Amino acid sequence: MDIRLIRSNQNEQYKRWRKLHRRKGRERYGALLVEGPHLVAEAMDAGWKVRACLVEEGKEGLLEEIPGIREGSFPVYRLPVPLFRSLMDTETPQGVAAELEIPPLGDEEAPPVGETLILLDAVQDPGNLGTILRTAEAAGAAAVFLGKGTADPYNSKTVRAAMGSLFRLPVRRVELASAILDLRRRGVVVIGTHPRAETLHFCYEYPPRTAFLLGNEGRGVDPDLERLVDAQVRVPMPGGVESLNVSVTAAVLLYERLRQKWGKA
Structure with missing residues (x-):
């Protein structure tokens, strides 16, 4: 697994992730950030496209908790603790996050009808x-x-x-x-x-x-x-x-x- 290092808050990728905190940014880039091994695994299992995986420096072992992460076709980025945590909006970040591509919400489709x-x-x-x-x-x-x-x-x-x-x-x-x-x-x-x-x-x-x-x-x-x-x-x-x-x-x-x-x- 190729892990790329980001050390600066001036990195363009980092600055784009910051914008995903706001609805305007999510709509602009068609993406969202999800945090934690469980949610990342749930998204991957449901077939959502992962654009990138982020891991806090020193917690690379958490990637092993996500099935299929090694076989993924997306890049993995390692960030220093302060930089990673500045991207998360929880008090105790879980060390792993992912940028997911937002699928169409089906505005143009006939809404499904079930029971x-x-x-x-x-x-x-x-x-x-x-x-x-x-x-x-x-x-x-x-x-x-x-x-x-x-x-x-x-x-x-x-x-x-x-x-x-x-x-x-x-x-x-x-x-x-x-x-x-x-x-x-x-x-x-x-x-x-x-x-x-x-x-x-x-x-x-x-x-x-x-x-x-x-x-x-x-x-x-x-x-x-x-x-x-x-x-x-x-x-x-x-x-x-x-x-x-x-x-x-x-x-x-x-x-x-x-x-x-x-x-x-």
């Missing part, structure tokens, strides 16, 4: 988005659609919270109003949530093809989108709190959906 879908309207917190992605994959959802105003799925907080699910679960950027109408034409029943909905989420019988529409952490779902759904359900909160975190709501709905499905099996 269960998640539609997100302006979910702004990257951690919430990552948790939703991980929960959606765990519960067997077919895809997650990201509407306008939703956090960047390649934000480092999203990537860490998703813990590898981002690399396996289909994620699509869509115009939600058009997507909802299209899904309904294709036989998908779109379900929204509302604190004053008459039907409790565990009393609604979810059809074979169901999409859950979830909204912004502060204002909820855009009223124009609410008018397009087939039905609304309410998650009961007898404890008196006003609302649940959007990622918790997603989990509650997904697993009630799964309970009903498996209960009929």
